[in-house]
Amino acid sequence: MPARRSVLRVGITELRRRPGTQRPVVVQTPIPGLAITSAQVPDDADLAIDLILESVEGTAITARGTVGVPWVAECRRCLDVVSGTMVVEVREVYEVHPRDGETYPIDVDEIDLEPVVRDAVLLNLPISPLCRPDCEGPVPDDLPVILPGELPASEGDDGPPKDPRWAVLDGLTFDPP
Ligand SMILES: [Zn+2]
Numbered sequence: 104m105p106a107r108r109s110v111l112r113v114g115i116t117e118l119r120r121r122p123g124t125q126r127p128v129v130v131q132t133p134i135p136g137l138a139i140t141s142a143q144v145p146d147d148a149d150l151a152i153d154l155i156l157e158s159v160e161g162t163a164i165t166a167r168g169t170v171g172v173p174w175v176a177e178c179r180r181c182l183d184v185v186s187g188t189m190v191v192e193v194r195e196v197y198e199v200h201p202r203d204g205e206t207y208p209i210d211v212d213e214i215d216l217e218p219v220v221r222d223a224v225l226l227n228l229p230i231s232p233l234c235r236p237d238c239e240g241p242v243p244d245d246l247p248v249i250l251p252g253e254l255p256a257s258e259g260d261d262g263p264p265k266d267p268r269w270a271v272l273d274g275l276t277f278d279p280p
Pocket of ligand 1: 178179180181182183233234235238239240
């Protein structure tokens with residue numbers, strides 16, 4: 104159980120009193136601790152929560168809508184930082200007697216939207232992100248390193264290297280006969 108009180112607890116007394124009624128919940132808030140091995144949501148980044156709560160027959164509340172989530176990760180090939188924003192769909196049910204793993208609990212006259220948002224985000228964070236679709240990863244360390252003084256002699260633009268013994272000829276001029 105988290106020690107801090109969730110900012111996403113919503114009173115539902117009115118909703119339950121009148122089945123069929125709806126209540127929008129639009130909140131911008133950070134939710135710390137949203138992370139999987141490959142990616143995370145920055146602890147201080149706002150999630151854009153935009154849900155509609157609806158009372159169903161007085162015994163259940165549905166929560167439907169979207170959550171906009173900023174995330175950061177490491178490219179799985181080159182390990183550069185990758186970041187993005189995703190929009191996660193939410194469609195969940197709260198019940199007085201929740202079914203384990205299927206629905207969320209109604210806590211007397213409140214529901215807590217944080218577990219729903221948390222589960223939806225964790226399920227959708229990128230598992231193997233790439234910085235770009237054709238990232239080929241880091242330059243391998245074992246490529247040969249060519250220092251300027253070691254440039255292969257035959258690669259110049261001046262044709263084959265001259266025999267140094269002929270250099271003296273360059274200084275000669277020939278008078279026409
Ligand atoms: Zn990359």
